[in-house]
Amino acid sequence: MSESLRSSDPSRIAGFRLFRRLGAGGMGVVYLGRSDAGALAAVKVIRGESAGDDAFRARFAREAELARRVDNPWVVPVLDADAEAREPWLATAFVPGPALSEAVATHGPLPARVVGVLGGLLAGALEAVHAAGLVHRDVKPGNVLLALDGPRLIDFGIARAAEDTALTASGLVVGTPGFLAPEQAEGRPATPASDVFALGCVLAYAASGTPPFGTGTPDALLYRTVHDEPELGGVEGELRTLVERCLAKDPDARPTADEIRRLLAEDVPDGSGNWLPDSVARMVATRAAESLALPDIEPTAVDGTDAPDPADAPDPADTPVRRPGRRRLLLVGGALLLAGAGTGAAVWASEDDDKKPSGSTRPGYVLGVHTAADSAHTAVSRACERAARLAVAQHNAAPKRAYDLKVQVRADQGDAESARQVALAFTADRNVVAVLGPVAEIPMGAAAAVYGEAGLTHVSSTTGHQDYFATSPKTSFQSSASHLALGSWIALHAKASGQLAPAGIVIDRAGGSIVQDQGTSLVNAWRDNLGVQVVPRVVAEGTNDSPQVVRDLVADRVEDFVYLGPLDATVRAAKELLAAGFTGPRWMQHELYGSDFPRLAGTAGEGWYVVTSAVDPSALTTQRAKDFTAAWRKRYGGTPEPYATEAYDSVRMLLAEFARTVPAGARRRPVRAELAERLAKAKYTYKGIARTYAFGTYHQYDSTEDGWAAGTFVHQVRDGTFHQLGSLADLIRAASAQKS
Template identity: 40%
Template sequence: MDRLLPSDPSMIGGYRLAARLGAGGMGVVYLARSPHGTWCALKSIRSEHADDPGFRARFRRETELAARLRARWTVPVLASDAEARSPWLATAYVPGPSLAEALVLNGPWPTAQLLSLGAALAEALDGVHACGLVHRDVKPANILLAADGPRLIDFGIARAVGVTALTADGSVIGSPGYLSPEQARGRTVGPPSDVFSLGCVLAHAATGRPVFGVGGAAGVLYRTVHEEPDLDAVPDALDALVRRCLAKDPDERPSVGELRDRFGRFDERVWLPEGLPALVAARAARVLELPVPQGTVTDGLSVDGWADAVTQAAEPMAGAPTSRRRVLAAGGAVLGVGVVGVGSWWRWGRSNASGTAGTGTLPRRVIGLLGDRSDAVFTAHERGAQVAVSEHNGTAGRAFDLVLRTTDDGGTAKGSAAAAARLAADPEVSLVIGSGTNATAPAAVEACARAQVAQLVTRADTNELDGVNLTTTLLMRPTRTAGPPAILRYLNRVVKPARITVVHDLTDAAESLQTVRSITVHKKLDGDATVEEVAPDRDFVAAARRIAARGDDAVLFAGAHPDRAAACARALREAGYRGPCVADEHVLGGRFLAEAEGWLIGTGYTDATADPRIKAFTAAHRARFRTAPAPWAAEAYDTVRFAVHGLTAAGDEARSVLRSELLRRPWQGITRKVSYDADSEFFEAQEDAGAFLYRVTDRTIRFVARADDIGKPTK
């Protein structure tokens, strides 16, 4: 939760607003007091949507349908007004964590609790379908956990059964990883679609991971439609039933009535796994202790006035620590707004900036830097990070001093895991920055997750990291699942090929397949694509001759071995092909640079000597180290600044709530922008803001442009 902004209204429709639960593209959700004194969640629609008469009609129809819900495990609609200047909808408030948060904090659920969860959710969907609705967004973030049972929330995209979709044909509405194959294809959906989503939820709760994996939405949607779910570790008591729920054909799925029969009655006595009842009770108690809200500045009382009232009400008894800052965990992501799935937080007042009372010194925040000290990239990271640390520590009015602590992982996966564990075990370390490679970075994820310390990965882009957003690790760049952003943008904006050949080197097929899929399945390239697969024991001569004979407009090399990429470049040149050729940074090496004159290369790092947007950083680096920044120095600088952004917001509880603060809002650095999508529960570096294009010239690579500048008119 966040306190109200001065621009927020104090009341809507007779409901006194108390705090913000979240905000998204559609509007803002507030915690509010009803005229009768009960807490509720009130969603106010943004004016740009309210100005659309068609939207008002849809909003009116859907709130009327939702108001008919009386199922035990749904959240009732208390009131709504589709004709207000900003339409709004109020529902009962559930002060508990979401299932998504519970899975992150507590792990998979035992069989008995899964059966009770399934029984309640099946009953909830039965009530939804009986009212003529299809929920269409059943997922862990939309299931709140109360002491007496779960509550299914968010009917913001529900549709009446049989009513024509209100979106264009082919659109996808819902959350990737939980929506049905027919929903993923943008087709009409009915009650069986919710059954599929329920199967995804139960399997996730049983195993602790989404059944169709994680990563970019396109990859998850593809797996939902074309591949089998990952049901390893689903208990035997649920396995067969969940498999039927996840049938690709809607007609092969069980009905909700059959599910209710199979799950049996909900058992309130055993429904929450060990550890969760205390969390649920604590959340409920904290909300009940809140004072009755007063007005915002529009009512003549400042927001800080009510903030002080809340802080005073939450002060500990005499003898306890007296820091004004309190971070109270609160659940209730309601109605599909952008609320972080792993926890939202009360933040009132400021912590004592002087740290230990009477010393006049500031508290310390320690950031660990993990990597191979013999790797030049580690040195670049360390120097970029040191510039950011010095810059922060020289800022007047800062709340803390920053300390950088480096740890050598020896360049091996085993060493990375051990070094990460050492950093994470140090209670002073608030965050770990991983500068390792695709071979070492994944090994550090488990150690950081076990210690509940946040980790930011800067350099690695292996598909093995697609799932880390469900742990404590966040990626500061896209993985290969997203495709190579800079070169795809170059092809689409500059070359505009009618036909392109993707040369797929099967030497590392598991990794490079994602790049191929991004073009052939997910259509991230505008032109037609032909794939030439080359086995590890074959050369590229025959494929190059076919490409040259066809006269294709461009060639994209999908592979990661510099020597193999060099052989492809040589074969194309000798076959007489003269069109544009592109690849990503993994092909860079001496032999490739000697063979690939003119090739375009996409990278995740900028060139500090040529990128005009980072002149100030380059100057600071030169002043400190008497040399220009090497590749990855600016990205490390950005990562430290992003960490400071979160640490400043987290205050005294830096380590325990840092990840939530980092997810709270989009952040723009000098090299990239990162953001969290609450609907898909996915954190990512924006594809075009953090990708860069280079050209091979005279056996070296020279900076061309940032991806987001490619194709823009030059001044």
């Protein structure tokens, strides 16, 4: 159960607005909050002695990053964390259901069918945990939350990388006695098999209502775990056989999480709660309603009761569209509304400083932000949304502005159909005057046709294909450099930095069409334009050929190395090169800038380059960059994220040109098509923070004119982070100066 915030509690932590206290303990407080993107979160804030312990902060940061590796629907994801804050904090997705321990204690043992579904889904969660190189170490009923659509595994507070023993003291028992494996009870390192033992304990408890090694003092529980056989009364049939295997004293005799998942394979719950007994399902639904009944939040005006503004009246030819309420609806009849059902698209309202001020007589317009909710694009979506909110807040802070703006964010699922649904929703709202996004290639291609048909201008600052122009030749724009150009610019960096030499270039098709475009462009530039030997290799998708390909190229004595592929494959390549003793220059594909590559690759990642059009403005000395960095830091508490600058520039450009389409006096609605016409006009340029934007024949970022090299940046991994070396123009000038 939750309680109201106290006067000493903050109302906001970084990008999370706080509403309620969920609980408190010796280490700190857990709050119910909501992110800027609209996601409900449990925000744990560390207080007391731990907050002042540098060793704790280091461990806290590492654990948060480790937990980010896990991507599974039955594992509660980490949304954000900051170990450097005055009071370190960690935010995870909020699950408003009871723990398994509470449900069993209240309603008794679960039926065998329910335990089977529970075991299969939790095994899938552990399979993902182990695939990420982690061991949970504290799987217990209190760390399993029940939701209508399935269970959730929580609390990675003591998770560690399976290969990492530096943070575990010899003989230290970590976990909950009664639900940990014999090897843990004896102080030996935990392994994935230890989590399987704990899962067996959880299933035995769920089926019988009592832990398999009873209750009592920690010492007694540890002794029984090591020396006694489990009590499995109430666990019957095939489930008992499986639980007995999980509880084997010998770790090698236990099944893997993957095997358990396959043995207990069940249909995934549909969200109705029918996978649970009726009494437990009612408990889950009631708990969800109670947890999310936030009295301090203004409810959604479902019927559109805002007073109409004469300037916002639709054109006669427009189909009337009901204006949305100011707040996102949280509860409908006691049921939790998490996303737009049936469309695959999530939508949430703007922050307070994006709203039209109460009593304002100015007309109001909406800037749409088309993001993606899939895990691959979480970071760039957040950067784009934050950039849009900052730009709109700055507009609304101008006292003599002629109109107000607000931000509306809609997220697709990374596929074509949900992207079309998002675009249809934006185009149907006549208050939406422009859109930033989509952020990913497939959504860009699909949504562009919808935006084009409706005449709604949109600019993507993160995509690099140009096929969208075929279906939307008038209103779709791209402010990011193309993948083809960025591929060849790797070769230019090699030349400018004096590192051009025979190169091994790996094109890993698992990286999709982006790396295939880059690979072709790079091979041609290196070999045909610069006249240097290239040894290209292709790794077929779905194979494990990458390590051997890397070893073969090293054996061919290449002096430079480029790996164009997804994150995990590039990390493996880095480790193979380190093991082979390769010390020459190494490059990765541009989308890995800002990724977890430095952390995942460790020592093997040091020295790798990435060439991209994304800038780190905090590394620039211009006043424009300093002002932007300061504004971002003031609003979000840190330096601008990768791709935030380009999104901010794109929004500012859209707003600047939109202002020129607003009729004098704002007595009629601006004509949508005029904004795209302005952006497409000949010789159009816009001065951004780090580069000048101009659009080519196909509305792509024009890199044919002078100045593109000054807006292309080289980053290198140093000391576990990306470090900006400068623009290509900077490096070319430095090379010329050295020669002279």
